[in-house]
Amino acid sequence: xxxxxxxxxxxxxxxxxxxxxxxxxxxxxxxxxxxxxxxxxxxxxxxxxxxxxxxxxxxxxxxxxxxxxxxxxxxxxxx
Amino acid sequence: xxxxxxxxxxxxxxxxxxxxxxxxxxxxxxxxxxxxxxxxxxxxxxxxxxxxxxxxxxxxxxxxxxxxxxxxxxxxxxxxxxxxxxxxxxxxxxxxxxxxxxxxxxxxxxxxxxxxxxxxxxxxxxxxxxxxxxxxxxxxxxxxxxxxxxxxxxxxxxxxxxxxxxxxxxxxxxxxxxxxxxxxxxxxxxxxxxxxxxxxxxxxxxxxxxxxxxxxxxxxxxxxxxxxxxxxxxxxxxxxxxxxxxxxxxxxxxxxxxxxxxxxxxxxxxxxxxxxxxxxxxxxxxxxxxxxxxxxxxxxxxxxxxxxxxxxxxxxxxxxx
Numbered sequence: 001x002x003x004x005x006x007x008x009x010x011x012x013x014x015x016x017x018x019x020x021x022x023x024x025x026x027x028x029x030x031x032x033x034x035x036x037x038x039x040x041x042x043x044x045x046x047x048x049x050x051x052x053x054x055x056x057x058x059x060x061x062x063x064x065x066x067x068x069x070x071x072x073x074x075x076x077x078x079x
Numbered sequence: 080x081x082x083x084x085x086x087x088x089x090x091x092x093x094x095x096x097x098x099x100x101x102x103x104x105x106x107x108x109x110x111x112x113x114x115x116x117x118x119x120x121x122x123x124x125x126x127x128x129x130x131x132x133x134x135x136x137x138x139x140x141x142x143x144x145x146x147x148x149x150x151x152x153x154x155x156x157x158x159x160x161x162x163x164x165x166x167x168x169x170x171x172x173x174x175x176x177x178x179x180x181x182x183x184x185x186x187x188x189x190x191x192x193x194x195x196x197x198x199x200x201x202x203x204x205x206x207x208x209x210x211x212x213x214x215x216x217x218x219x220x221x222x223x224x225x226x227x228x229x230x231x232x233x234x235x236x237x238x239x240x241x242x243x244x245x246x247x248x249x250x251x252x253x254x255x256x257x258x259x260x261x262x263x264x265x266x267x268x269x270x271x272x273x274x275x276x277x278x279x280x281x282x283x284x285x286x287x288x289x290x291x292x293x294x295x296x297x298x299x300x301x302x303x304x305x306x307x308x309x310x311x312x313x314x315x316x317x318x319x320x321x322x323x324x325x326x327x328x329x330x331x332x333x334x335x336x337x338x339x340x341x342x343x344x345x346x347x348x349x350x351x352x353x354x355x356x357x358x359x360x361x362x363x364x365x366x367x368x369x370x371x372x373x374x375x376x377x378x379x380x381x382x383x384x385x386x387x388x389x390x391x392x393x394x395x396x397x398x399x400x
Contacts, residue, residue, distance in 0.1 A: 008368070010171040039174045039371075040251070048140040048179035050171040063172075064273070 001056060001079060004034040006041050008050040012065045016051060023071050029079070055079060083119050090115035109298030116290045116336065120210045121283065124203065128278050131202045132271035135165050136262055140176060147193070148184045152236060155189035160228040163196025164221070173368050182251050187244065188236020195228035195385055199360035203282060203332055208355075211339035219396065220352055227356070227388035234384055243377035282332035289336030296340045316350045317393035321386055324357025334358050348400045353393025360385055 005020055007013025017035045024033050042052050049063035053074075060078040061071075081087075094100050094111040101107060143162045147155055173194070180190040200221055208217040241249070262270065327334060335355060342351045366378050 008171045008174060012171075039178065042175045043178040043182060044251070046141060046179075048144065048172070048175045050169070050175055064277075 001029070001031045002034065002054075003029075003031050003075075004036055004054045004057075006036045006038065006052045006054065008039055009037045010050060013051050016053060016065050019065070019068060019071055020053060020075075023068060023075060027072065027075065029075075083115075086118050086122075087115055089118065105298045109294045112297050113290055113294035116210070116294070117287055120207060120286055120290065120336070121279065123206045123210050124279055124282070124286075125275055127202050127206050128275040129271050131165055132274040133267055135167070136267040136270050138162065138165060140166060140179065143193075144180055144183050144185055147180065147189055150189070152186060152188065153233065155186060156192040156229045156232040156236070159185075159189045159193040159232065160196040160225050163193045163228065164200045164225075165202075166193075166197045167201065168197035171368070173365055174371055177369070177372050178248060178251075181244070181248055184252070186236055187241055188232040188234075190232075191235045191381060192228045192232025194381075195231050195360055196224065198362065198365070199228065199356055200224040201359070203278065204335065204355065204359055207286075207332065207335035207339075211336060212342075216348070216352075220355070223352065223392045223396075224356065224360075227360075227385060227392065231381070231384045231388060235381065238380065240377055240380065243374040243380075245372050245374070248372055285332040286336060289332070289334065293336045293340035296344060316347065317353050317390050317397065320350050320354035320393065321357040321361070321389055324354050325361045326363045327358045347397045349393040349395060349397030352396055353389050356389045356392065357386070360389065 003020065003024060005013060005017040007016070014035075017033065021033045024031055039050070042048070042050070045052065045054065045057065045059050047059050047062050051063055051065070052059050053061035055075070055078050058078075061074055066074065090111050093114050094107055095102055098110065100110055143166065146162070147159055150158055177190060177194070180193065181187065205217055205221065208220055338346070338351050338354060342348060361382055366382065369378055
């Protein structure tokens with residue numbers, strides 16, 4: 001499983017990366033969380049907002065920085 | 080009856096009864112103005128952002144691009160500008176937006192119409208204009224903004240500047256039909272609530288500071304204090320306002336309450352409109368980001384055309400109003 005945060009390098013993107021690492025750690029998924037600034041990847045997924053959380057190259061969260069609980073919910077629904 | 084009348088009653092009650100300030104003093108006038116404007120603007124912001132967010136949940140950029148990629152030039156420019164109104168714009172999304180549009184076959188001119196309208200005409204600016212200047216000025220701002228974005232896009236389209244876009248942009252083409260799942264009504268409402276509170280959380284400090292300074296000037300500075308520096312007769316007032324506006328970005332929420340008072344103290348309306356358009360539409364950070372996908376020359380052409388449009392608008396309304 002590949003969990004990846006992609007963004008243009010803004011503050012929110014880094015915050016989402018940190019939060020995702022934390023949540024993935026808490027959930028004991030044992031997956032590595034990647035961080036990418038390659039905007040082309042976002043566009044290739046068919047998305048047009050900066051800040052994307054993708055699991056196996058499928059965008060599961062776009063454009064927002066959720067709360068920790070919300071993020072947990074979203075990740076567990078999509079793995 | 081003025082629908083804001085209850086707020087005025089509340090502001091009067093707080094000023095004269097709760098805070099025990101003697102009526103008809105400068106302090107009373109400033110405090111009353113601050114309470115009234117803050118409450119009114121925050122309520123307007125909450126209501127209008129919520130409504131726009133609901134509309135937006137039906138029209139995310141991914142869907143807009145499908146609409147725009149099927150339209151011919153002029154219709155595309157008009158639609159792109161109109162759709163730009165409801166789309167929020169953050170300079171960090173400028174690149175994915177640009178790539179996503181162009182690679183899906185949306186013409187360059189249409190893409191630029193969207194890039195101009197989206198930040199310039201947004202609901203936060205409109206609420207503040209409506210609250211501080213009334214609906215006529217808000218309407219003038221919206222219509223002029225639309226005209227500028229439509230014309231800028233058409234001109235850029237005519238210039239055939241595709242060669243000034245970085246070559247990699249055109250190497251990829253993508254399928255514009257991303258399969259985004261439809262949202263349920265409950266999800267739309269949740270999204271709209273999240274978004275509304277998110278924006279208010281981000282801007283309320285600026286709004287209050289802006290209104291606060293405004294309230295102070297409103298109460299304490301003489302009415303024509305600024306007229307001697309910025310009256311419409313001074314030919315350089317408009318271009319100066321535009322240049323000052325370029326590096327000021329994302330604080331539009333705080334800038335508007337402030338400029339409304341500057342206008343009250345003698346700055347001409349056209350100059351004020353030009354300043355606000357420059358603050359929102361011409362953004363230095365956005366230009367820096369756009370360098371990743373286009374040559375500096377194209378950014379200068381883009382900024383130049385929009386800038387001239389704004390200056391023209393400023394002169395026009397200084398002359399008419």
